[in-house]
Amino acid sequence: MSDQQARDLSAARAASGLDVRALGLFVHGDSDTLDSRTRISQTLARDPLFAGPAPVSRPDVYARSMAQMNRLYDLQETNGWTEHDVEAAMGMLGEGTGMTLHHSAFVPVFLAQASPELLKQFGTLVRTRGVIGCYLQTELAHGSNVGGLQTTATYLSESDEFELNTPTPGARKWWIGALGRTATHGVLQAQLILKGKSYGPHLFFVQLRDTETHAPLPGVTIGDIGPKVHNAWRATDNGFASFEKVRVPRTWMLSRYAQVTRTGDYVRPPHAKIAYGGMMYLRAGFTATAGWTLAKAITIAIRYATIRRQGALDPTSVDPSVSIPGAPVLEMPVLRYPSTYARLLPVLARAYVLIGLGRSVIATFKAFSESLANGDTSALGEMHALTSALKVYATNTAVRDIEVARQSMGGHGFSAAGGIGRIWAQYLPSVTFEGDNFVLDHQVVRAAVKAHARVSQADFKSQPSSLSPSSAYLRLLSASPPTFGSIEDWGDVRKLAMLLEMRAARVVAARASSDDDVHDPGAAARVSNAVAAAFVGVQVADMADGLDSSGLGKREQVAITRLYVLFLQSDLESGLGDLYQFGLLQGEDTGRTLRRALGRTCMDLLPDAVVLVDAFAFQDWELNSALGAADGRAYARLIERAEEDEMNVDEEHARMVFEESIRPILERGRRMAVKELAAKTKL
Amino acid sequence: MSDQQARDLSAARAASGLDVRALGLFVHGDSDTLDSRTRISQTLARDPLFAGPAPVSRPDVYARSMAQMNRLYDLQETNGWTEHDVEAAMGMLGEGTGMTLHHSAFVPVFLAQASPELLKQFGTLVRTRGVIGCYLQTELAHGSNVGGLQTTATYLSESDEFELNTPTPGARKWWIGALGRTATHGVLQAQLILKGKSYGPHLFFVQLRDTETHAPLPGVTIGDIGPKVHNAWRATDNGFASFEKVRVPRTWMLSRYAQVTRTGDYVRPPHAKIAYGGMMYLRAGFTATAGWTLAKAITIAIRYATIRRQGALDPTSVDPSVSIPGAPVLEMPVLRYPSTYARLLPVLARAYVLIGLGRSVIATFKAFSESLANGDTSALGEMHALTSALKVYATNTAVRDIEVARQSMGGHGFSAAGGIGRIWAQYLPSVTFEGDNFVLDHQVVRAAVKAHARVSQADFKSQPSSLSPSSAYLRLLSASPPTFGSIEDWGDVRKLAMLLEMRAARVVAARASSDDDVHDPGAAARVSNAVAAAFVGVQVADMADGLDSSGLGKREQVAITRLYVLFLQSDLESGLGDLYQFGLLQGEDTGRTLRRALGRTCMDLLPDAVVLVDAFAFQDWELNSALGAADGRAYARLIERAEEDEMNVDEEHARMVFEESIRPILERGRRMAVKELAAKTKL
């Protein structure tokens, strides 16, 4: 039996003529990235600390995870891994750790915003992890509304210090990753109070625990906030903390931009939002992460759908093992059902697009950071609008699509051994943290409406090129839509991207002219999505144009182009309501033709699906999936895992449950049955 | 602080003039149901076995769950609870148990399909739980394709027995609830083999374990299949089993319909699909379950959104507790943001609709079962189409909406203490079991296309009343659409329902005339949804008409009518793409007016939201939510739970992790920092 699944997956690989190495280089960017990633993954695969089964209790999961991190830093030292290598390795673990926030938030915020003195004092230790940090912003009662945070940092001119206080129970810091059990230090958001006046939230470096004993410092009360939904984020010690008269030197305020003088006077930052650079750095990373997370899920789902045979007979196959008379051929691989590939192939396309787009967003962000470091704040608004829109778009997409992939696996998709459940649960809070998506939607809409107002000004028409990339679609405000008659029209990436842009232009114009949130309470999410889809659409068209110089062979270019086309078709299909409402499309047949085109793209991609997921190059231990392993032996692995399960090994426990609960149920039942039968006989 | 939240929730209750008791009677159907439910829940709330914290390991969770079931049956005996009361109590547990499949599948299938002899022998014991049963259909390699099941039941005429065998590893029974550790007996689907010929799958009663020792019988290999995603379904021992030469008497084939004679000849059932009655019974229950599950989630979300204040200031409020200078008023309850209530109020509406609809579906099904018992099979096709369409519609809706509710709670929604995560994960497999939704979609579409073909026949027009309820929408195939000009038009339930019907008619006609799965691979899900929405829409309009005689007061009738209107508006809004594509609506403004109407309905409902969820009458222990308790004290409860968390209590464990992992990380960091600084100094 397990041979059949292995044969099916090999056959699928053989049937595609694509070069998996070439595709791997394309999707990873270059051979250094791909090869070092593979080398690191293989190193960890050999180490039972990484690839072994997870412990049962949360404290033990946390303990193992910290041991893994210690090992990773050890490997870094002995193997000369770069910081980037370590972070790649952390990504492979598939869950956050007590060190994640140090890397992702504490270090970048500290380095970007500490004053030169503080950097000199702590910069090296922060980078080498001689202190371990966290990022303390959210409070029990305040998250989205940063301005409403209630922790105070009051300047005491007598001692040239700030005093940190948690004035109410709701002002406790809450949700802070790595705070519960790990961090020795942190960066704290608190209301800056000078001479009795509040200057709004500012960041302060603070020590939380003794670095020798790890005990909380006097005045600091700390703990873990407890388990999260779906047993996710078990290894991360999200914590709470309150502060009572904790003092830090004045220089510990992160004062690269805003400052407080010795006399307790406030020095404004050069640009009101300049400190948002750090936040944006985090947000800029979301697109790539969404892409890679989707890649993992879709690898599992497509491999499983290739070896899962169910339903209609596949006349091209023969099954030697079946013993039921009259059933000599195998069933269809479920991937070949239209209603299955229509779910999975667009997800594959989105994984490829988000990975590619993620790389260019990070490059754009780096360029922006450099200008910012040189004092040029002109692109702040644009970067904010762009990273917000993409954060919402990428995270909503990935959360939806990972679950689509899981559901495609039928019953076995609900088994923890399938692996996708874990990926989804771990990814899920991305829609909430670093800006709740529904709160960010409003900011995207606000930026779009502002850009629309500028465009509508009389003098705009002379300089349409002044539009920023995130609002370039507005140039098409009054353009008339291209016609889509044939299936071929729906295969032209530029045309498809332009239709997404026109949609965005109409949706934003409608919003700007007449609708508001009260009248159309669902508008923000819709408008924000249309704006992001337009930007992404254009990027996809650019990526398609870039394929010629990608070094890919012809066949691979064709396959990648199909993914891009499918991406755009799928986005347009889900936007048909807008497209018709705003008159960008007309007539019943137009939508039907789009769907036929989408169906054809899927058919064309189908034979290459397995190789396209192989190119992501995940090792089996990373997928941690009985159903998605590279050799296809799904059923054999499910059986192995079940036989070892903790529910099956403890006979004493089984006897105990039988005696305490099952036997009493059965005996009561027999007693009642005897009574019932006796009553009947009496009648 | 916690006082503020309690005050907010009380104030919200006081501000609505609705009668919560009257609404409770309406939603529960009658006072007996509501009052006995409340009495039972209060009984369990007092028992630490039910309301206490869950154990950590799965075996212990299973053990506690079986102890709970034993206690419930005890309470049943001592308090004279009906079987219905026991099942209501099981529903309150919020998770399946080792006894769930006995109630939901084993008993109904056995009672409906066993022969009179077998019923006489085992019927009473089955009902009193003198044996504990499971339903063994799915195999490792076969689920959706029941015809492909490979377990065999071969008739041996020598001994007048069937021999049961598992011919291949893929033929192992798999996923079977209650099999892993609990069941003593089961109903088994196996290929019936007579004289070397297969007659397809049939059901057999089979003993699995000794009722005295609980050891598996000879030839039976059993175990638990292991954990499920998201730590869900922990208490249910879904299991695997294989059979080697296991014999059962001929009379143990469930032969109320199909039979095997002493000579091994096959006697056909009166109707090919008559045995599906049992399956349908299970499916008929899905609508109500979806409704009540949604009700639980939305109770939590709406209460929390009422006490969570965040963002813009609410000028009507004053906060005495804030110590930051210049912030005397409270922020807005997040429920008052349009983008929050636009997400939550339609979910509330769907909970009310699915609960009401669920009650009528079960009534319809009961009437159908009685005719079936009298040999009338005429309604089989209709019941199959209807229960399939509603199963897909209700489960897809609830899975989507519960997560919408969770996301609405921001960060705290990701805490396990929030409670909605658990509700979602437990509900999630409903989209897969009892017919994978994507497989069922095809059956719904097939039935719709068949009905369409009949309607298109020339002689149909003379008797349009011959349409069954599930295809009644086809009478409107060539009707011209009503006009929707004003906001008021969008408030007329009959008109809204008719528009949903017309949409279904157009979508089905298009499908029947030209599209197929290959050309439009996403069609099945879309068509199936349109068909179900049309049926549900008409039911909602009927429910609205029935309000006059519901015994509800005027104000309550108005509120419930608003829920029904919002339900229909929301369904139409998500169908705008179809409505425009098929020319049922025209012009940009029409869609905008629908959205304005929807916005207005939301505004009207907003002040009553809390009372409308109170009417569901869940007790706090059932919600098991720090955020959704009836008194509103969300923050206080989060703090309590965090302080007791297992991550915070074991100091020895904390010291161990520090010494083994954290200290080495810090020391390595300091060493590296010293090295780096030394290197710098040298330069």
Ligand SMILES: Cc1cc2nc3c(=O)[nH]c(=O)nc-3n(C[C@H](O)[C@H](O)[C@H](O)COP(=O)(O)OP(=O)(O)OC[C@H]3O[C@@H](n4cnc5c(N)ncnc54)[C@H](O)[C@@H]3O)c2cc1C
């Ligand atoms: C796993 C995880 C890890 C985290 N790690 C950290 C960390 O390390 N450090 C840290 O500081 N924080 C952390 N957080 C907290 C996180 O940043 C916040 O939860 C997030 O910013 C959302 O804020 P909130 O919880 O206050 O949501 P809320 O603002 O309370 O949102 C509740 C609801 O109200 C709506 N809403 C709120 N304001 C508005 C508005 N103005 N307009 C319209 N609608 C509104 C939202 O859309 C949402 O539906 C973490 C959270 C999670 C889940």
Ligand SMILES: Cc1cc2nc3c(=O)[nH]c(=O)nc-3n(C[C@H](O)[C@H](O)[C@H](O)COP(=O)(O)OP(=O)(O)OC[C@H]3O[C@@H](n4cnc5c(N)ncnc54)[C@H](O)[C@@H]3O)c2cc1C
């Ligand atoms: C929590 C849980 C409890 C369960 N309890 C029981 C139990 O007590 N007893 C029992 O017997 N079983 C039980 N099951 C099994 C359940 O009934 C099956 O998993 C379910 O019927 C789906 O079948 P499958 O797993 O074979 O899915 P598959 O058929 O393998 O589905 C895989 C994919 O293929 C697609 N697909 C399959 N066939 C077709 C087709 N013909 N056309 C188009 N697409 C197709 C599906 O849509 C899906 O995307 C349980 C399952 C779960 C998750």
